[in-house]
Amino acid sequence: MRLKCGALLLGMMLMGMAVTTNTQVSAEAADGEVLVDPGKTFVKVYRLHDLPAWSKDGTFRPVLIMQTVQDQILPKQWEGRGGTATMAPYPQDGALVISATEKMHEKIEAFLDKQRPSK
Structure with missing residues (x-):
């Protein structure tokens, strides 16, 4: 069971979904929208292709x-x-798996976007 849960979590992360951990979801969120407590951490996958x-x-x-x-x-x-923020490479998908606060994720995404070649 533990292996199946881990595989499911990893699969969700690799599909680009944010997986929340240690978070509080706001009751004011619209249908389907998850509002993350800005001081808590959640996991996000960043592809580096x-x-x-x-x-x-x-x-x-x-x-x-x-x-x-x-x-x-x-x-x-x-x-x-x-x-408390962590980062690990995921070589099978050429990605980084990062657990950080919302503020950090915003900064990481902006930083990586600046490093990407312009189209």
């Missing part, structure tokens, strides 16, 4: 991007620096 997270042989290597995100986006909020 168009960012320099790959070696020449096609191996997923997101270490530089991960370090830059932790250095640029609220550095003291990351778990390794005394905070």
